[in-house]
Amino acid sequence: MEQIIVCVKQVPDFSRVSQVPVDPRTGAIVRTGVPGILNPFDRHAVEEALRLREAHGGMVTAITMGPPQARTALQDTLIMGADRAVLLGDPAFAGADTLATSYVLAQAIHRLGPFELIICGRETLDSGTGHMAPSLAEWLDLPQITCVRSLEIRPGLLRARRTVEDGYQEIEGPLPMVISVSKEINEPRPLRLRAVAGAAVREIIVWGLADLGLDRKLVGLAGSATQVPHVFPPKPRAGAEMLDGAVPQAVENLVSRLRDLKVI
Numbered sequence: 001m002e003q004i005i006v007c008v009k010q011v012p013d014f015s016r017v018s019q020v021p022v023d024p025r026t027g028a029i030v031r032t033g034v035p036g037i038l039n040p041f042d043r044h045a046v047e048e049a050l051r052l053r054e055a056h057g058g059m060v061t062a063i064t065m066g067p068p069q070a071r072t073a074l075q076d077t078l079i080m081g082a083d084r085a086v087l088l089g090d091p092a093f094a095g096a097d098t099l100a101t102s103y104v105l106a107q108a109i110h111r112l113g114p115f116e117l118i119i120c121g122r123e124t125l126d127s128g129t130g131h132m133a134p135s136l137a138e139w140l141d142l143p144q145i146t147c148v149r150s151l152e153i154r155p156g157l158l159r160a161r162r163t164v165e166d167g168y169q170e171i172e173g174p175l176p177m178v179i180s181v182s183k184e185i186n187e188p189r190p191l192r193l194r195a196v197a198g199a200a201v202r203e204i205i206v207w208g209l210a211d212l213g214l215d216r217k218l219v220g221l222a223g224s225a226t227q228v229p230h231v232f233p234p235k236p237r238a239g240a241e242m243l244d245g246a247v248p249q250a251v252e253n254l255v256s257r258l259r260d261l262k263v264i
């Protein structure tokens with residue numbers, strides 16, 4: 001294979017924040033100062049790309065659209081073994097819905113050179129629409145298979161098992177193709193200490209609006225077909241008590257309250 005492209009996203013680390021702040025005006029998640037991690041499904045996507053490289057050759061490119069702090073998610077892909085990492089970062093990209101996000105990703109993918117496969121995670125931990133793989137397939141006019149739990153590459157062809165509610169389906173189609181992967185597909189490799197040090201000094205390619213030659217009206221909030229008119233944070237139910245703070249602290253408080261109430 002020539003190139004496998006893996007789309008990754010940084011998501012809030014929900015084990016360290018109890019609630020992610022939302023801008024009441026735009027409805028967008030406020031990520032500044034919120035610790036982030038590589039979206040868990042995307043670790044499986046990177047792992048599958050690396051296994052395919054080991055079996056069939058080629059290079060693995062990881063790409064994300066996000067704020068500057070999304071670099072750390074890309075660094076994780078380099079630590080795992082990706083050959084190069086690309087950050088699509090520009091203030092004009094902020095506030096994008098899935099349409100505008102997939103548009104920018106698709107335009108950048110055109111610039112990455114010939115590829116046989118684009119791998120996405122099945123969904124993200126934060127927005128979790130699962131739109132990205134189908135949207136990329138549409139923009140790039142490629143076949144797609146979602147929720148892939150195992151796959152096999154034959155010359156010019158990909159055959160996959162995809163998870164459905166009552167079992168699985170077997171589907172095949174020609175390469176190049178877009179797929180999204182579920183967690184059953186593999187066990188991601190652990191991050192090795194030596195690779196961590198190496199990845200810290202590796203270059204991350206950054207492309208903005210001008211690099212991609214894009215029209216400002218088609219990206220970010222301006223290029224988004226959907227708006228978030230209202231955001232409704234969950235309200236505590238009558239008689240319920242909400243425990244604030246990061247998850248470890250909240251769990252400690254919960255256990256102590258349950259002990260006080262002699263429930264445990």
Ligand SMILES: Cc1cc2nc3c(=O)[nH]c(=O)nc-3n(C[C@H](O)[C@H](O)[C@H](O)COP(=O)(O)OP(=O)(O)OC[C@H]3O[C@@H](n4cnc5c(N)ncnc54)[C@H](O)[C@@H]3O)c2cc1C
Pocket residue numbers: 007008009027028029039041042045063064065066094095096097098099101102105119120121122123124126127128129130131132133224226227228
């Ligand atoms: C009106 C509106 C406003 C929004 N404003 C903002 C905002 O201001 N800031 C913000 O961060 N989000 C914003 N979002 C959310 C943003 O649109 C989504 O995070 C993004 O489009 C991806 O959708 P998803 O998270 O549902 O991904 P899914 O479709 O669930 O993701 C599936 C897979 O696609 C890939 N993928 C997803 N996102 C990316 C990405 N960014 N780069 C590369 N690969 C990716 C990953 O492999 C992932 O596992 C907004 C959404 C809406 C509807």
